[in-house]
Amino acid sequence: MILPVTDTSTLFAKVPFNGLLGMRREFCEAGQARMVLETRDELTNNFAATHGGVIMTMLDVAMSSAALSKSDFQRAVVTIDMSTSFIKPGRGRLVAHGTAVGGGRSVCFCEARVEDEAGDLVAKAMGTFKYVQP
Template sequence: MDAEVTLPDVDTSTLFSKVPFNRLLGMRREFCEAGQARMVLETRAELTNNFHATHGGVIMTLLDVVMSSAALSKSGFQRAVVTIDMSTSFLKPGRGRLTAYGTAVGGGRSVCFCEARIEDEAGDIVAKAMGTFKYVRP
């Protein structure tokens, strides 16, 4: 007779706060639930490029983190994710307070497809992204 294997309950809702890079950048998670996430970043001088706009690498990180958070919440915080693919479009320089919105738009048991956008304080879109995230065991 085969014994049933029971995995312990997992809660990946706190993974965001455990990533030192997220703290270094100063990202704040404002919302993360049911496949939706929202992050905020206050741009400061050390996060800017030669044009005094938020560095593109910081923008991409914010997009990646908000999409991965949306994917985590879609799983009910029972799995972790790793980024498989990400495509980014930069639309205008990002300055000041930036808000990122992420949405899990599809997928299945093993992958999650997400979309994200970053808006500046005026509500203008700074950048957009699409990403594919693989669910993994925490």
């Protein structure tokens, strides 16, 4: 059975949570993706830094977007596994860079990092994503 080809390049915009956070996709092509977020008070924790859950979301979205672009936007992905390390508090404008680094027909291995306005590393992650039909 041959399934119809579907363009998954618009999936990011269809996730309400991305809009709620105010996250923007600046770039997504050839296994690379870049997301941007302007931190607001309602996205911070007790220490006036961007909440760790928000940073993990940025990492997850950057990696999943990189995986989508690696498939030429012909497939969707779901997160199987994600490991995150927090380096320093994130404040202000945050940028997440995701890269598809390997995998095969059914899974994609990715890495991502979040940097602050000064370009300092805030957090990094590795993740495994399963390709699924949209």
